[in-house]
Amino acid sequence: MKILVINAGSSSMKYQLIDMTDESVLAKGNCERIGIDGHFKHSTGDGRVFETDVVMTNHTEAFVQIKNALISEEYGVIKNLDEVSAVGHRIVQGGSLFSESVLVNEEVIKGIESLIPLAPLHNAAHVQGIRACLEVFGDKVPEVVVFDTAFHSTMPEKAFIYPVPYEYYEKYSVRRYGFHGTSHRYVSQRCAELMGKDIKDIKMITCHLGNGSSITAVKGGKVIDTSMGLTPLDGIMMGTRTGSLDPSVVTFIAEQEHLSAEEMDTLLNKKSGFLGISGISSDDRDVTAAAESGNHRAQLAIDILEYDILKYIGSYTAVLGGVDAIVFTAGIGENQSSHRSSVCHALSFMGVKIDDKLNEQMIRGKEGKISTEDSTVEVYVIPTNEELVIARDTMALVTK
Ligand code: ADP
Numbered sequence: 001m002k003i004l005v006i007n008a009g010s011s012s013m014k015y016q017l018i019d020m021t022d023e024s025v026l027a028k029g030n031c032e033r034i035g036i037d038g039h040f041k042h043s044t045g046d047g048r049v050f051e052t053d054v055v056m057t058n059h060t061e062a063f064v065q066i067k068n069a070l071i072s073e074e075y076g077v078i079k080n081l082d083e084v085s086a087v088g089h090r091i092v093q094g095g096s097l098f099s100e101s102v103l104v105n106e107e108v109i110k111g112i113e114s115l116i117p118l119a120p121l122h123n124a125a126h127v128q129g130i131r132a133c134l135e136v137f138g139d140k141v142p143e144v145v146v147f148d149t150a151f152h153s154t155m156p157e158k159a160f161i162y163p164v165p166y167e168y169y170e171k172y173s174v175r176r177y178g179f180h181g182t183s184h185r186y187v188s189q190r191c192a193e194l195m196g197k198d199i200k201d202i203k204m205i206t207c208h209l210g211n212g213s214s215i216t217a218v219k220g221g222k223v224i225d226t227s228m229g230l231t232p233l234d235g236i237m238m239g240t241r242t243g244s245l246d247p248s249v250v251t252f253i254a255e256q257e258h259l260s261a262e263e264m265d266t267l268l269n270k271k272s273g274f275l276g277i278s279g280i281s282s283d284d285r286d287v288t289a290a291a292e293s294g295n296h297r298a299q300l301a302i303d304i305l306e307y308d309i310l311k312y313i314g315s316y317t318a319v320l321g322g323v324d325a326i327v328f329t330a331g332i333g334e335n336q337s338s339h340r341s342s343v344c345h346a347l348s349f350m351g352v353k354i355d356d357k358l359n360e361q362m363i364r365g366k367e368g369k370i371s372t373e374d375s376t377v378e379v380y381v382i383p384t385n386e387e388l389v390i391a392r393d394t395m396a397l398v399t400k
Pocket residue numbers: 209210211212239282283284285286330331332335336364
């Protein structure tokens with residue numbers, strides 16, 4: 001069975017075609033600058049690459065590019081579209097409506113649409129992606145939706161209700177939802193496999209550290225708390241996002257600078273974090289390089305990131321009543337061994353001990369344990385694979 005995984009954004013659409021017999025990636029690519037000018041890149045598992053500037057005015061035209069590439073004689077990986085058994089879509093916001101993946105029907109599309117106020121850019125784009133898929137692939141190909149928020153739906157009320165007047169939860173569904181759930185779910189399950197234990201018996205903290213970052217406390221395979229909130233702005237500091245702040249910082253700066261809510265939103269989401277503090281870049285590699293050459297603000301940005309990670313691990317250890325495993329994943333978590341080292345050495349008071357050599361080697365897609373045998377907490381680096389989770393959920397639902 002071959003499954004097409006789609007991640008539709010407002011101006012981009014990423015895809016992977018996965019062969020479920022061995023879970024290999026047959027082809028992947030990205031339609032960029034949809035509705036602007038358009039750039040399309042497609043590559044196959046056996047190393048063929050096709051790249052072109054092509055106008056795509058909407059998501060349907062992007063789907064046509066994907067379809068043509070998949071069946072192309074030169075760059076294709078299938079003979080005809082019938083070989084695609086189903087399509088799985090990544091959806092950012094499932095709200096309180098969706099606690100697990102589901103098959104798409106009109107009611108489900110309406111549900112995702114109803115959540116647009118909570119994730120305006122993302123959910124609107126996902127709906128466009130679902131409808132475009134239907135237009136190009138037809139209704140014989142079942143579609144499944146997999147939600148970033150779903151894995152976090154097990155959080156108890158005390159973890160997801162904000163201490164603002166309760167009426168805003170009732171009126172507008174203002175609460176903590178959490179994001180990157182598909183990634184946290186993948187790495188937590190994989191961690192249990194690597195530990196050779198039943199996930200029901202493990203307390204773990206999973207650290208998804210990328211451009212956007214979130215940390216999650218998982219007990220017995222279920223999320224009990226997570227750092228992102230109503231939106232992916234909350235929690236630890238990120239590439240361009242603040243993470244948690246004293247809310248008065250927002251109203252104070254807005255008043256001083258005469259900024260509108262929208263301008264403030266841009267400042268908090270796009271101009272802060274690594275970029276805002278260092279003044280150099282949102283990219284960890286650039287900031288680390290600048291810190292190494294003596295730039296104080298770059299070093300400060302790194303110190304804040306590592307301090308934030310440490311604080312979350314500390315508080316989630318308390319929330320979990322102890323911790324058996326810590327997992328690092330995503331761009332920074334998988335590659336920046338220096339942050340893993342700083343954080344883990346600071347955790348030595350609770351028996352965390354890593355092998356520095358192993359830690360340095362565990363980069364660029366390598367998976368494994370970096371803690372020593374006598375460490376009281378096992379520490380892992382696990383490359384995330386959200387597309388695979390989406391493909392697996394899709395297969396499970398269409399073969400039910
Ligand atoms: P996104 O949240 O957009 O999916 P990623 O998970 O790709 O982001 O993470 C991007 C971050 O990871 C950047 O800060 C970047 O510096 C870092 N990163 C990505 N790849 C590497 C690498 N090979 N080596 C070091 N850092 C990396």
